[in-house]
Amino acid sequence: MKPAQLLWRLFEMDQELQSLRQAMAELQSKLGVSRQVMEAREQLAEAERRLKRAQQQQSELDDELAQVSEKLAASEKALYEGQGRHPKELQGLQEEVTYLSRRSSRLQESLLEVMEALEEARKDYQRAQEHLQSVEHEWKASQEAMAQELDQLGRRLGKLERRREDWASMLEPEYLQLYDELCKRKANPLARLQNGICQACGIRLPVAEVQRARDTDELVYCSQCGRLLVAE
Numbered sequence: 001m002k003p004a005q006l007l008w009r010l011f012e013m014d015q016e017l018q019s020l021r022q023a024m025a026e027l028q029s030k031l032g033v034s035r036q037v038m039e040a041r042e043q044l045a046e047a048e049r050r051l052k053r054a055q056q057q058q059s060e061l062d063d064e065l066a067q068v069s070e071k072l073a074a075s076e077k078a079l080y081e082g083q084g085r086h087p088k089e090l091q092g093l094q095e096e097v098t099y100l101s102r103r104s105s106r107l108q109e110s111l112l113e114v115m116e117a118l119e120e121a122r123k124d125y126q127r128a129q130e131h132l133q134s135v136e137h138e139w140k141a142s143q144e145a146m147a148q149e150l151d152q153l154g155r156r157l158g159k160l161e162r163r164r165e166d167w168a169s170m171l172e173p174e175y176l177q178l179y180d181e182l183c184k185r186k187a188n189p190l191a192r193l194q195n196g197i198c199q200a201c202g203i204r205l206p207v208a209e210v211q212r213a214r215d216t217d218e219l220v221y222c223s224q225c226g227r228l229l230v231a232e
């Protein structure tokens with residue numbers, strides 16, 4: 001194998017290592033967080049707030065209605081037992097009864113509306129609870145799947161790292177040093193040379209250069225992008 005081909009093998013391993021590490025980082029960033037679960041929790045909290053608000057309104061209306069009913073009953077009683085009272089007083093009582101009756105029916109209407117809203121809020125709350133449960137269930141399952149995948153990737157990474165180490169230890173130190181320097185200068189410092197064309201930048205190389213890369217152990221670089229060329 002020519003030096004450039006030996007380095008190419010190392011380069012391939014490094015690229016595979018990089019994509020493995022990227023995939024692992026992506027998985028890790030997804031572990032433990034779920035936008036859907038968080039949204040479902042927020043929805044449930046909001047549904048709970050609405051439910052409590054409706055319950056509060058119902059209880060306030062209940063109290064008010066009880067007070068009004070009590071007053072109404074008292075006024076009615078006073079009115080019916082009021083023979084012999086002064087007509088003006090009776091008229092006042094009558095007006096109060098009328099007013100309280102109206103107030104009472106308005107409160108009853110409001111109470112009906114609030115009870116309907118409360119029923120809706122209860123249903124919403126239940127739906128939000130069920131939704132959260134199912135989302136959490138899916139999330140847990142996907143967490144387990146991701147943890148497994150992460151584990152597999154980790155093992156592949158370990159194997160590949162050992163293979164890379166073995167390969168690097170077999171290379172001449174000067175080539176290894178060169179490779180490290182090339183990698184420092186450029187992200188992808190090697191390129192395939194196919195049919196006389198640099199596969200990284202697409203330029204066609206002079207025939208003499210192509211032959212040199214193909215037939216000798218010399219290191220040949222692309223005249224345009226500067227990458228080390230690896231002939232097949």
Ligand SMILES: [Zn+2]
Nearest residue numbers: 198201222225
């Ligand atoms: Zn090139």
